[in-house]
Amino acid sequence: xxxxxxxxxxxxxxxxxxxxxxxxxxxxxxxxxxxxxxxxxxxxxxxxxxxxxxxxxxxxxxxxxxxxxxxxxxxxxxxxxxxxxxxxxxxxxxxxxxxxxxxxxxxxxxxxxxxxxxxxxxxxxxxxxxxxxxxxxxxxxxxxxxxxxxxxxxxxxxxxxxxxxxxxxxxxxxxxxxxxxxxxxxxxxxxxxx
Amino acid sequence: xxxxxxxxxxxxxxxxxxxxxxxxxxxxxxxxxxxxxxxxxxxxxxxxxxxxxxxxxxxxxxxxxxxxxxxxxxxxxxxxxxxxxxxxxxxxxxxxxxxxxxxxxxxxxxxxxxxxxxxxxxxxxxxxxxxxxxxxxxxxxxxxxxxxxxxxxxxxxxxxxxxxxxxxxxxxxxxxxxxxxxxxxxxxxxxxxxxxxxxxxxxxxxxxxxxxxxxxxxxxxxxxxxxxxxxxxxxxxxxxxxxxxxxxxxxxxxxxxxxxxxxxxxxxxxxxxxxxxxxxxxxxxxxxxxxxxxxxxxxxxxxxxxxxxxxxxxxxxxxxxxxxxxxxxxxxxxxxxxxxxxxxxxxxxxxxxxxxxxxxxxxxxxxxxxxxxxxxxxxxxxxxxxxxxxxxxxxxxxxxxxxxxxxxxxxxxxxxxxxxxxxxxxxxxxxxxxxxxxxxxxxxxxxxxxxxxxxxxxxxxxxxxxxxxxxxxxxxxxxxxxxxxxxxxxxxxx
Numbered sequence: 001x002x003x004x005x006x007x008x009x010x011x012x013x014x015x016x017x018x019x020x021x022x023x024x025x026x027x028x029x030x031x032x033x034x035x036x037x038x039x040x041x042x043x044x045x046x047x048x049x050x051x052x053x054x055x056x057x058x059x060x061x062x063x064x065x066x067x068x069x070x071x072x073x074x075x076x077x078x079x080x081x082x083x084x085x086x087x088x089x090x091x092x093x094x095x096x097x098x099x100x101x102x103x104x105x106x107x108x109x110x111x112x113x114x115x116x117x118x119x120x121x122x123x124x125x126x127x128x129x130x131x132x133x134x135x136x137x138x139x140x141x142x143x144x145x146x147x148x149x150x151x152x153x154x155x156x157x158x159x160x161x162x163x164x165x166x167x168x169x170x171x172x173x174x175x176x177x178x179x180x181x182x183x184x185x186x187x188x189x190x191x192x193x194x
Numbered sequence: 195x196x197x198x199x200x201x202x203x204x205x206x207x208x209x210x211x212x213x214x215x216x217x218x219x220x221x222x223x224x225x226x227x228x229x230x231x232x233x234x235x236x237x238x239x240x241x242x243x244x245x246x247x248x249x250x251x252x253x254x255x256x257x258x259x260x261x262x263x264x265x266x267x268x269x270x271x272x273x274x275x276x277x278x279x280x281x282x283x284x285x286x287x288x289x290x291x292x293x294x295x296x297x298x299x300x301x302x303x304x305x306x307x308x309x310x311x312x313x314x315x316x317x318x319x320x321x322x323x324x325x326x327x328x329x330x331x332x333x334x335x336x337x338x339x340x341x342x343x344x345x346x347x348x349x350x351x352x353x354x355x356x357x358x359x360x361x362x363x364x365x366x367x368x369x370x371x372x373x374x375x376x377x378x379x380x381x382x383x384x385x386x387x388x389x390x391x392x393x394x395x396x397x398x399x400x401x402x403x404x405x406x407x408x409x410x411x412x413x414x415x416x417x418x419x420x421x422x423x424x425x426x427x428x429x430x431x432x433x434x435x436x437x438x439x440x441x442x443x444x445x446x447x448x449x450x451x452x453x454x455x456x457x458x459x460x461x462x463x464x465x466x467x468x469x470x471x472x473x474x475x476x477x478x479x480x481x482x483x484x485x486x487x488x489x490x491x492x493x494x495x496x497x498x499x500x501x502x503x504x505x506x507x508x509x510x511x512x513x514x515x516x517x518x519x520x521x522x523x524x525x526x527x528x529x530x531x532x533x534x535x536x537x538x539x540x541x542x543x544x545x546x547x548x549x550x551x552x553x554x555x556x557x558x559x560x561x562x563x564x565x566x567x568x569x570x571x572x573x574x575x576x577x578x579x580x581x582x583x584x585x586x587x588x589x590x591x592x593x594x595x596x597x598x599x600x601x602x603x604x605x606x607x608x609x610x611x612x613x614x615x616x617x618x619x620x621x622x623x624x625x626x627x628x629x630x631x632x633x634x635x636x637x638x639x640x641x642x643x644x645x646x647x648x649x650x651x652x653x654x655x656x657x658x659x660x661x662x663x664x665x666x667x668x669x670x671x672x673x674x675x676x677x678x679x680x681x682x683x684x685x686x687x688x
Binding site: 003004007008010011012014015017018019021022023024026027029030033053054055056057058059060061063065067068071072073076077083084085086088089090091092093094095096097099100101102104126127130131132133134135136137138139140 | 246247250251254255256257260261262263265266324325326327328329330357365370373374377378381382385386390391392393394395396397398399400402403406410443446447450451453454456457459460461462463466469528532535536537538540541607608609610614615618619621622625
């Protein structure tokens, strides 16, 4: 048994070391991380919106990490005023840093594109505002209704061109679409004072 | 020593080996068949996800087939279903054979298959229904892992019980790799499911975990199978036993530090990036060691690839292992990451690893194992050949398209003068090529599943000899009864 024991205990010890250094210690150090300026906890609506973001896997095409100056061209592209910092994520129970940029980074989307009409139209049909985009449409976050059935409290989404709803009908955002918009508007980076 | 005595020992050895093989039958069949089922499910998700890039308005009316759910459904079914379950099936057979003892804990293993499949079903439906956890590589809801973690632990328990009843003094290197995987795998999943992570530290733990599932769960099972099957089919010993020790310990010590290279340039501590890059480069040692050892075992015998399906798949996988690992080491470097990170190049790299290496070796291993436990031959060498060429060409096309397309995407992303929608536009032809390659692979999977179904049912005409792509010359592989002579595990210490 001794030989087998040696091999397998050795294998276990090896992984225990990196687990401690790369997973445990950083988590323990988290308490020391201060939120960056402008970073605050989510409201109920924003939190629900993040759930939609996670449920429908936005992360598989959009990162939430702006690369620092001198590494990549994120800032030249106007994706943020600075690189992302650990303090930007202190209220994220589940991180959504992402690994893929089929679409652009979203960590500062609230600064770049705050328009609710644009964001909702883009979710309803991305190609109505971004021709050539390969982002999926999310019609299930919206309802197409007769104009006269729309309540005053509901948010209508202006869609023009070939994706416009039939005459006499309008696109109305569901609660989920509005939550998602609220969440996207929390994604904002501010310059930090030294 | 009189010759008759020697052959009597050989017959006894062969009989015992047959008895050992058959003791693994039902758990191994159950794991391999379940894994193959999840391969088909995962393949369908894969092709849907890929086509959605080409036709973004296809299947969007309901949430359950949106890209962001189908993609994690694909990943989880192929990793935890196909690779893990089939991998456990292959490892189980190897374990009994190399320890030369009948498999113990068979009921533990059968129970594990049941729990595992329940977990996979909950997990897959859960993701589609909108309960994805949106943490890469562990998207399945916790309810799924509540079944899968005990299932993994039961496998480890059965392996330990069998180990205690081993009838060998010397542990062949495949036992090292397999046994270590059975410790690393469950530990990784449990460690990452602990509810202690959030924010940036969670992202570090995430990539520590995801990278290690590849390197310390999938990879060791693949290497273990290759270390056994290549010498076994060729009837030659492993080139160097000492090198294989070196390869094992360097993998064990280096690999688990490399994962944070997925976050280079991100908001993580500099030291963690540097550590990961250094260890990623150090991985060149175990990779080259394994590559040299496998290559020098095969060298001079490449023409046998014409005949043996097992050898052809496994050698394809072993060569891909070298390629993907060296690529992985270099792409961890900052200047390389700056271009390729966040692009489809990485998706190509991932499939070179999980598919061209691990999946191809598993195919080869299944082709070797099934006839021995079912006492029945594969029905059609022609279909095996179609399987090989569809998946071989398919993955070749897939990786080539994404590597080139992803590199172009990466350089364009670095140039702020190229509009983002222009980058999207330029990527489209490469994403089409990916869909075509993927379709070929899916066709191959259905052929493989059909062959597996037929051999489990023992359908077709009974054959006497092993299945080769074409009749092998006399004496090239030796008959199944005579494979005792050249077999590796008869020569411990080699």
